[in-house]
Amino acid sequence: MKHILSVLVENKSGVLSRVTGMISRRGFNIESLTVAPTEDETLSRMTIIVEADEVGFEQITKQLHKLVSVFKISDLTEADAIERELVLFKVLATPERRHEIIEIANVFRAKVVDVGKNTLTVEATGTPSKLDAMEDLFRGYGIRQLTRTGKIAMSRGAHDHDL
Known part of the structure; x- marks a missing residue:
């Protein structure tokens, strides 16, 4: 099962390495990882x-x-959480087909952030399923490049115990 962990850590060098190292040493693969202040x-x-x-999940959290x-x-796997991801698609776009991609x-509700001679770069945010659906549609035009941030998540509403 995929688990979503939100981990509040010190903002200093070496912390990311210690956390990811601990998880990988126990034989678990990190599917997605985002870190920011x-x-x-x-x-x-x-x-x-x-x-x-x-x-395994209990072992990870204890460690x-x-x-x-x-x-x-915070385990956001089963929680009422807001989940989002950012993706950039560089799509093959001949001048006569650009309007279709736009x-x-x-x-x-995505936006075009760059126009090249034969490409459009589209920025989109949303749930992974929304972004997967966009990817499926853009594949028909030819995706030249794609990059995704990985999922970010936050519990909904105001919780006194949140930091």
Whole structure:
């Protein structure tokens, strides 16, 4: 099962390496990882997507709690959470077909961020399933390049225990 972990850590060098090293040493693969500073510049939030059974997931969280640089771990897998991902598509776009690609982008509330001689670069955010659907449509035109950020997640509403 895929698990979504939101991990609040110290914003200093070496923390990312310690967290990812601990997970990989136990034989788990990190499917997606995003890290960025929070509203408090001394802290960073890591969103980690990892495939593990319940026993393995429990092992990961217990080991993470032992790391000095880890302040809080939230399991957003089953929680009411907001999940988003960012993707950039560079799509083959001859001048006569550009309007079709722009229309697809508009339907998905995406935007064209660059126009090349024979390509359009489209930026989109949303759920992974939305971005997968866009990718399927753009494949018919020819995707020259694609990059995705990986999933970020946050619990919904105001929770007093959130940092």
